[in-house]
Amino acid sequence: MKRHGLMAGSPCSLPDLIHLEENQSVLRSANSSPTHTNTSISLGQPRDPDSGSTHSSHTGMDAHRHSPDRAVVVARREGRAREISPINMNGLDLMRDAVLVNGPVEDGGKVDTGLNVDLSPSHRTEAGTEEAKLQESSTDEKKMKRGSEVRVQDSTEQKLYKIANELLLTERAYVARLHLLDQVFCARLTQEAGKGLFPVDVVRTIFSNISSIHTFHSQFLLPDLETHMGQWSVSPRLGDVMQQHAPFLRMYAEYVMSFDHAMELLRVWTERSAPFRNVIQDIQSQEVCGSLTLQHHMLEPVQRLPRYEMLLRDYLKRLPDDDSDHSHAEKSLQVISMAATHSNSAIRQSENLKKLLEIYEMLGEEEDVMNPSNEFIREGRILMLAARHSAMERHLFLFNNMLLCCTPRFSLGGQRFTVRTRIDVEGMTVQRTTNEHHPHTFQVSGKERTLERTLDLQAR
Template sequence: PDKLLHTEEAYIKRLHLLDQVFCTKLTESGIPQDVITGIFSNISSIYCFHDKFLLPELKTRITGEWDSNPRIGDILQKLAPFMKMYGEYVKNFDRAMDLVNTWNQRSSQFKSVVQNIQKQDVCGNLTLQHHMLEPVQRIPRYEMLLKDYLKKLPDEALDRKDAEKALELISTAANHSNAAIRKMEKMHKLLEVYERLGGEEDIVNPANELIKEGLIKKMSAKNGTAQDRYLYLFNNMVLYCVPKLRLMGQKFSVRERIDIAGMEVQENVKHNLPFTFAIIGKQRSLELQAR
């Protein structure tokens, strides 16, 4: 139960950040209301439900009444009708991501408000998109916490029946969330890459899928020396990057974006060296050595 309470408190801070900080500041800065709704969907209702209802109930029960009434199943069952709110949020998520990307590029006002908030400690070096994932990931988290709780619960415990019922209700909603999460985990990966590249490349797009990434050596055609480089292989392109020596923020700079369409790969281009290959693309050709 303590874990449930701690994660709930942390989650509410994220909801507060989304609703009371990002959403409020963007509204105040004059971003059109339909865009705000398109991005934040029903986050206000979700925040209100957790802040005014679920957290206070859990807190009272876990910190105040646990000795006389050790159960949480009855409270979590009440969560079930509110799962519809989450369904709505999850369904809107792709569109919300697209809107954030579009407005980041289109509006300097939007971009600067978002960047200013992202610089604050409360954001923990994470982007708006990163925080927007939280509500989607929360329902499967309840499912996990409940399963864990039930495992440790004695068979004859008073709470077993309620907790099992709550799990059943939450699992149904978690399935919807999980399908969306799988889609979003791909987006999440893309976001991480986007951040590592310092926002240089517009890669956050559901059509892009990260397949593999890793360090590589670039063979110099002139003198045969090798330099450290980094490759990102997507379903539709290769990003050829140079490492940046920074502790925070941008890790790589993109030197070349090579389309997969029309690209050729030749193996063992340098017979005297192991694991060498060449990428021959429309934009550029490279001789590389895997580590």
């Protein structure tokens, strides 16, 4: 039977003896060493081969808990723990590992671990090799960090190039579309109109200033973009070229403002004139049109300014604040945004004029609705309360300066109304009222008239 205690001079092997335990009394001196802190090694049956002395602490309990086939070393440093397998491990290997965990070997290779084991030169060499590997690993980590920073910078430059290149590619496609509108559709229709088949003014109104837009983009903006992108590797800049040409984009307001009217003329004359329709259908059947209609191609200029604005915002978002092109990009974005606003304003103005014309026709051309200062806001059906709790249907038109209360009248030509009451917005008040027969009532009062109304849920 194997004994769990040791007598002085009795032989043993390390795999049969080693067990690490944090509170072993034999290592108190080692734990108190400045260079070997937080490491504790417990030997179930330690033996010093030189002195023949034996150290035992809790040997019977430790040997009972742990089989001689299993040895555990736990080394702690800076709050980290690890377990080392005893396979192919001897006493010197164990001590070498403890030294590497705690710090470099000093005092001629003597290690204060409580075991009084000398490290041979070969093991000191291995320790130095391990330290060199740690230093090399730290250097590699620093190189990786620097490489990561370079990749981030490269990624930013690549994204900026991608945005600028997208602007160039879409500009090429856009110029091709402008050429189709100006030199193909408009030129062919103008030629046919010269034969007296349909009015030349119709063609001019439909295409507005498309010829000027085409000239600007094909002869000025696109060539400059090509030049800048060709020099991108030397001077990566986009803001300066856009700032130079942005003021000319205000010409789009004219085209956008007349766009709705152009679409209406195109529809009318396609139905009315066979020669007009044949020219358009012939061009649309060609490969250059890409199976798209003239109306689709004419929409491109309306959408181009918002595209410039979007790309420049993305470019500025990724451009470093200290980049020399930053101020140019900001200024160009301001001008293009203003031009886009003008275009949007022109669109709204065009839509407003179109709506005023419709209302003017519905009212029998009796009211001064077409005044340029008038701005349409809203319309809808309501019920007007009368005596004895009766209600009559009315139609309201609200403008920025007046409210028209109208009655519907029969007409074969579409909706028609007769104006019954006009209340100026200046001095007008609206108050909620209560009525047991009609919920949701309110009263509209002006300087001269007062109306009581109840809302119809069908109001638009």
